Amino acid sequence: MQPCISASIMCADLMNMEYHLKELERCGCEYIHVDIMDGVFVPNYTLGTDFIRQLHQTTKIPLDLHLMVEAPEDKLDYFELFPEDVVSIHVESTRHLQKALSKIRKRGAKASAALNPATPVCYLDYLYDDLDMVLVMTVNPGFAGQKMIPSTLEKITQIKKRLTERGRRDVPVEADGNVSFENAVKMAKAGADIFVAGTSSIYRQELPFEDCVKEFRKAILAV
Ligand code: DX5
Numbered sequence: 504m505q506p507c508i509s510a511s512i513m514c515a516d517l518m519n520m521e522y523h524l525k526e527l528e529r530c531g532c533e534y535i536h537v538d539i540m541d542g543v544f545v546p547n548y549t550l551g552t553d554f555i556r557q558l559h560q561t562t563k564i565p566l567d568l569h570l571m572v573e574a575p576e577d578k579l580d581y582f583e584l585f586p587e588d589v590v591s592i593h594v595e596s597t598r599h600l601q602k603a604l605s606k607i608r609k610r611g612a613k614a615s616a617a618l619n620p621a622t623p624v625c626y627l628d629y630l631y632d633d634l635d636m637v638l639v640m641t642v643n644p645g646f647a648g649q650k651m652i653p654s655t656l657e658k659i660t661q662i663k664k665r666l667t668e669r670g671r672r673d674v675p676v677e678a679d680g681n682v683s684f685e686n687a688v689k690m691a692k693a694g695a696d697i698f699v700a701g702t703s704s705i706y707r708q709e710l711p712f713e714d715c716v717k718e719f720r721k722a723i724l725a726v
């Protein structure tokens with residue numbers, strides 16, 4: 504599977520969105536990672552429904568929606584979803600996980616389960632037919648700029664192994680959190696396919712954006 508970049512747009516300068524979207528298109532980023540937080544599942548708020556609608560009007564890049572919200576199955580209808588969008592819901596955020604994942608697919612988008620750093624891989628055991636991606640949180644959710652939790656690397660490997668054993672090699676594993684140039688290499692070696700690029704890679708202030716994306720792409724392709 505070709506490694507892909509999912510740019511964490513909450514880490515961009517939100518006052519210059521038009522510029523950032525053009526840059527993402529020009530640099531060939533495969534996804535735009537949109538973090539949505541409800542202040543309950545995580546102690547923070549970020550981007551919302553109108554922002555997503557305007558993203559769909561402004562760019563063709565598929566959206567990688569990361570819902571850090573309680574009871575996501577009750578809120579999915581708030582969001583405009585396109586067929587090429589992926590929607591990740593947290594396994595810790597609902598009692599009805601399989602139903603919530605099926606609802607994403609019924610809405611025409613791709614379904615993904617997200618796991619917090621402490622959540623064991625066995626949460627996925629009865630979901631392998633319902634998944635189009637798995638999102639592995641390599642930091643605790645809620646904020647950008649945190650440090651990767653090393654034990655999550657082994658978790659990426661475990662999930663990749665189980666997906667292969669169940670004939671779902673087609674399902675990509677996404678690493679989300681402190682995906683720096685050096686951590687991206689470790690995550691790629693562990694088996695990650697999609698890399699959420701935020702403040703520790705493409706949105707670093709001190710380097711020009713295009714150089715950051717080039718260096719990041721080199722890092723994930725080198726593995
Ligand atoms: C954190 C979000 C991440 C975050 C990534 O809850 O899920 O997508 O924005 O930012 P960095 O790359 O700074 O960890």
Ligand code: ZN
Pocket residue numbers: 536537538569679699
């Ligand atoms: Zn995220």
